[in-house]
Amino acid sequence: MDARAIREQFPILNQEVNGHPLVYLDSAATSQKPIAVMEALDNYYKQNNSNVHRGVHTLGTRATDQYEGARDKVKQFIHASSTEEVIFTRGTTTSINMIGYGYARHFLQEGDEIVLTQMEHHSNIIPWQQAAKYTGAKLKYIPMEEDGTLSLDAVRSTITEATKIVAIAHVSNVLGTINPVKEIAEIAHQNGAIIVVDGAQGVPHMKVDVQELDCDFYAFSGHKMCGPTGVGVLYGKKALLEKMEPVEFGGEMIDFVDLYDSTWKELPWKFEGGTPIIAGAIGLGAAIDFLQEVGLDNIEKQEQEIVQYAQSKLSEVEGITIYGPVNRGGLITFNIEGVHPHDTATVLDAEGIAVRAGHHCAQPLMKWLDVTATARASFYLYNTTDDVDRLVEGIQRAKEYFGDVF
Structure with a gap:
């Protein structure tokens, strides 16, 4: 995989920021968009803009075909068993809230347990807090190992017969921890x-x-x-989605409406009330085409090479603390001794290097790490080891600057 060639598909990367070539290391917050995705959106609005599932005219048919075609692409991408199991939403936050409102509030009761971890993003904590308050269920947290991983023994000792929901990140957005989802699922189901x-x-x-x-x-x-x-996906097993209640009501998610009662349309449209995220879904379909053309195996290999290179280079810098396990996803979260991460990010930005600084929507994890905030460099298919070298140079500059200040 040639990351430098791939970069040419991302026009935003070919610019200078503060007089320096842009190094974008914030893909965990949001990734950049390739030309193919922008062209798909442009084509929809210029050629096929129409509402879906409604009109019988040509534009409506084209738009519907593209929208439902994107659903089929998602189904194949994540290997769902049916397009009925693919719900388009506004994103991960909306998807998890839909489960919290449409499933948890209807099926949990007092004394039931919801099991989480302290590494969760706020979007995978707050909906469960609210569900627990509403139903009387209890929140429990799987204790983490010192390096920010989970042991299956800890999982087994935390999940009990009273546990009804286990909610966990596949990959931590702070630590990069890749959780053993399959094994945890087996324990949950047992x-x-x-x-x-x-x-x-x-x-x-x-x-x-x-x-x-x-x-x-x-x-x-x-x-x-x-x-x-503005577009995301909720995958759910068909049997669970059929039991789950909608959380938005209105046009297009209904089967029949009477003056005093209504019935819902079949899956997946039961959960897609109103005009859906048509352009977003079509753009997501184009993104899936792009990622599959590059190859997920190639992307994962490239990221692992970069993150291991970054860990090696940063570990040589005196005064740097890196958080999380050695084996991780494509991000590095760190702090410079004596320098607030916001100051680190500001100095890096002056060098044209974009990183994230703050609590990363993970305040319970910050407390567990005993810090108020951290800096994070996150990598994707368009990054190279040259970007890491620029990052290390920028960190050295931050150390020198704040060493002089203090």
């Missing part, structure tokens, strides 16, 4: 629980087979996988 997987940092970077993982729900966002913002 105890009669379902498992909800936050796949926001998983699907863009590795092959995902939801049937092999045997997860009950899997949520992810388009904008982190070269697709547009």
Whole structure:
């Protein structure tokens, strides 16, 4: 895989920021978009713009075919058993909230357990807090190992017969921890629980087979996988989606409406009330085509080479603390001794290097790490080891600058 050639498909990367060539290391927050995705959106709006599932005219038929074609691409991409199991949403947050409202609030009761981890993104904590408050269920957390991983022994000792939902990130957005989802799913199912997987940092970077993982729900966002913002996916096993209640009501999700009662349309449209995210879904379909053309195996291999190179180079820098396990997804979270991560990010930005700084929507994890914030460099298919070298040079400059200040 030639990352330098791939970069040419991302026009935004061919610019200078603050007088320096842009080094974009914030793909865990949002990835950049290739020409193919932008052209797909442009084509839809210029040639086929129409609402779907409604009109019988030509534009409506084209738009519907593209929209439902994108659903089929998602189905194949994550190896769902049917397009009925693929729900288009606004993103991972919306998908998890849909489960919290449409499933958890209807099937949990007082004394039931919801099991999480402290590495979860706020989007995979707050909906379960709210569900617990509403139903009287109890939250429990699987204890983490010192390096930020999970042991299966800890999983087994935390999940009990009272556990009804296990919600876990496939890949931590802070530590890069790749969790053993398949094994955790097996333990959950042995105890009669379902498992909800936050796949926001998983699907863009590795092959995902939801049937092999045997997860009950899997949520992810388009904008982190070269697709547009404002579109994502909720995968759910058909039997669970049929039991689950819709959370948005209105046009297009109905079967029949009377003055005093209504019935719902079949899956997947039961959960897609109103005008759906047509352009976003089409753009996501184009992103899937692009990623499959490059190859997920190639992307994962490239990222692993870069992240291992980054760990090696950063570990040589005095005063750097790296958080998370050695074996990780394509990101490095770190702090420079004596320098606030916001200051680190500001100095790096002056050098044209974009990283994330803050609590990364993971305040419980920050508390576990005993820090208020961290800096994070996250990599994707368009990054190279040259970008890592620029990062290391920028960190050295930050150290020198704040060493002089203090």
